[in-house]
Amino acid sequence: MQELSQTAFLVAATLKVLAVFAGVMGVVALLTLLERRIAAFIQDRLGPNRVGPFGILQPVADGLKNFLKEETMPATAAQPYFLLGPLLSLVPALVTFAVIPFASPLPTPWGVVDMIVADVPIGILYILALSSLAVYGVVMGGWASNNKYSFLGGLRASAQMVSYEVALGLSVVVVLIVAGNVTLTEMVWRQQQMGLWFAFPLSLAFILFVISAFAETNRLPFDMPEAESELVGGFHTEYSGMKYAMYPMAEYAHMLTSSALMATLFFGGWDIPFWRGDDAFRHEGIWIQGFDGEGSPVPAVLAWWKTILTFGSFAVKTSFFILLYMWVRWTVPRFRYDQIMQLGWKVLLPTALAYVMVVAVTVLSLDTVGVPYGFVWGAILTMVSALCTAVFLWVVDRGRILSGAAYGLRERYRIQARTLGREAVTPFGVGGSGTTA
Amino acid sequence: MAESYVPLLILFALSGATGLGFLAISHILNPRRPTPQKDMPYESGMIPLGDTRARFPVKFYVVAISFIVFDLETVFLLPWAVQARELGWGPFLAVALFVVVLAVGLIYEWRKGGLEWE
Numbered sequence: 354m355q356e357l358s359q360t361a362f363l364v365a366a367t368l369k370v371l372a373v374f375a376g377v378m379g380v381v382a383l384l385t386l387l388e389r390r391i392a393a394f395i396q397d398r399l400g401p402n403r404v405g406p407f408g409i410l411q412p413v414a415d416g417l418k419n420f421l422k423e424e425t426m427p428a429t430a431a432q433p434y435f436l437l438g439p440l441l442s443l444v445p446a447l448v449t450f451a452v453i454p455f456a457s458p459l460p461t462p463w464g465v466v467d468m469i470v471a472d473v474p475i476g477i478l479y480i481l482a483l484s485s486l487a488v489y490g491v492v493m494g495g496w497a498s499n500n501k502y503s504f505l506g507g508l509r510a511s512a513q514m515v516s517y518e519v520a521l522g523l524s525v526v527v528v529l530i531v532a533g534n535v536t537l538t539e540m541v542w543r544q545q546q547m548g549l550w551f552a553f554p555l556s557l558a559f560i561l562f563v564i565s566a567f568a569e570t571n572r573l574p575f576d577m578p579e580a581e582s583e584l585v586g587g588f589h590t591e592y593s594g595m596k597y598a599m600y601p602m603a604e605y606a607h608m609l610t611s612s613a614l615m616a617t618l619f620f621g622g623w624d625i626p627f628w629r630g631d632d633a634f635r636h637e638g639i640w641i642q643g644f645d646g647e648g649s650p651v652p653a654v655l656a657w658w659k660t661i662l663t664f665g666s667f668a669v670k671t672s673f674f675i676l677l678y679m680w681v682r683w684t685v686p687r688f689r690y691d692q693i694m695q696l697g698w699k700v701l702l703p704t705a706l707a708y709v710m711v712v713a714v715t716v717l718s719l720d721t722v723g724v725p726y727g728f729v730w731g732a733i734l735t736m737v738s739a740l741c742t743a744v745f746l747w748v749v750d751r752g753r754i755l756s757g758a759a760y761g762l763r764e765r766y767r768i769q770a771r772t773l774g775r776e777a778v779t780p781f782g783v784g785g786s787g788t789t790a
Numbered sequence: 791m792a793e794s795y796v797p798l799l800i801l802f803a804l805s806g807a808t809g810l811g812f813l814a815i816s817h818i819l820n821p822r823r824p825t826p827q828k829d830m831p832y833e834s835g836m837i838p839l840g841d842t843r844a845r846f847p848v849k850f851y852v853v854a855i856s857f858i859v860f861d862l863e864t865v866f867l868l869p870w871a872v873q874a875r876e877l878g879w880g881p882f883l884a885v886a887l888f889v890v891v892l893a894v895g896l897i898y899e900w901r902k903g904g905l906e907w908e
Binding site for chain 2: 378710
């Protein structure tokens with residue numbers, strides 16, 4: 354399996370760019386429909402189903418309508434920034450997907466083509482850098498509109514995104530300690546080598562990452578910048594037509610990228626579980642599957658059908674997280690603004706800092722003792738992390754979420770009984786006279 | 791290694807062109823019939839009072855400063871995290887000291903009420 358020649362590399366790169374760009378745009382269009390269909394499903398109604406089979410052409414109709422709508426702009430708006438806002442939102446959102454590997458390498462007659470747009474050495478730093486640009490589009494749009502609601506929306510957005518970026522960055526630091534490299538291809542490889550996806554040995558980092566990613570993409574329950582019941586439309590109140598449509602497009606593109614990122618960082622990326630045959634990594638110029646007992650590399654067996662299968666695995670994992678995003682949006686109500694800021698600074702940040710230290714100590718201890726990197730190594734880390742997660746959930750919950758609504762109801766009956774001075778009769782049975790059982 | 795950035799350039803150009811294209815096409819296609827009411831900022835149907843560029847709570851400024859401190863901390867942690875296993879215990883202790891110093895800063899800000907929102 355020879356290296357790609359210069360020309361072949363450029364041709365392959367162009368093809369991959371076009372395919373991924375078209376894929377991202379297509380998925381974004383479908384997500385706008387999927388969101389409404391899922392909302393309808395959760396709220397027990399039909400949703401858009403008139404345009405084409407199952408409403409599949411609805412995004413096309415929406416797009417056309419947006420192009421033909423009159424665009425308004427307040428006379429007092431700052432025009433250049435008003436135009437720049439949506440642009441600054443959309444462009445970074447569309448390019449972040451480039452460093453995520455989406456399938457195992459494809460062997461072609463001209464050489465092996467890795468299934469990633471750009472395997473740049475900066476890897477995840479590229480994603481962190483570009484996704485934090487998203488806040489500029491929001492702030493600029495809100496400020497330029499010269500509308501008090503937009504302005505407030507923009508301010509809130511900047512404070513919120515900035516607060517959660519810290520926790521997001523720190524949860525990535527935890528992954529880097531174990532992965533030992535910033536490229537996502539190597540992270541997938543490390544998970545394949547461990548035989549455990551990082552969601553298990555780094556469970557608390559996964560939880561922190563999911564929460565922060567929800568806040569970063571401004572999705573419910575963190576959709577403070579929009580908060581349509583308080584701020585009309587938030588930062589995009591004054592936007593209409595295609596300029597408006599670019600904001601939701603950016604949001605869906607961010608959603609797609611962060612879902613893919615969750616799948617890659619914590620769920621093995623394109624790895625197929627319980628099967629070593631798909632493992633492949635470029636080690637000193639050759640594609641290897643792993644190392645044998647003596648530490649010499651075992652060459653990887655690449656095949657086109659493996660590429661297709663691993664892409665399927667990646668797509669399933671990513672879709673799961675996209676569905677999770679939508680499911681949460683239509684299930685959980687919006688936080689109050691002070692609650693959001695408190696969660697970011699007083700809960701997520703200290704937890705992330707402490708967890709970085711715990712993982713570092715565990716990893717270094719394991720290396721000092723001499724446990725080789727592999728399943729046992731991961732299993733010990735899993736136990737430590739499970740303990741951290743349990744403590745975190747117990748402290749954060751304090752009998753509110755995990756115990757469910759029934760807990761609150763039971764408490765209410767107890768208090769009622771205590772004030773009336775008689776035995777509590779609850780749907781959960783007759784229990785104590787107002788004392789905690 | 792530099793050649794691995796070439797696809798990124800192509801993607802940037804493509805995305806930028808798409809964004810500009812959206813703005814241009816809708817600018818050409820959409821009708822424009824402005825009225826004084828339409829050109830007014832929409833503040834729930836009220837005629838806007840006062841200036842939007844008014845003063846806003848200093849809290850946002852405090853959050854921005856805290857963000858710079860802790861995001862820089864993350865940036866400093868990143869290079870260590872990548873090499874953590876090769877570097878071993880010595881550098882870990884240095885990093886731990888660094889984290890403790892910043893944690894004390896966080897506690898101080900917390901106690902001073904810098905993280906409160908009323």
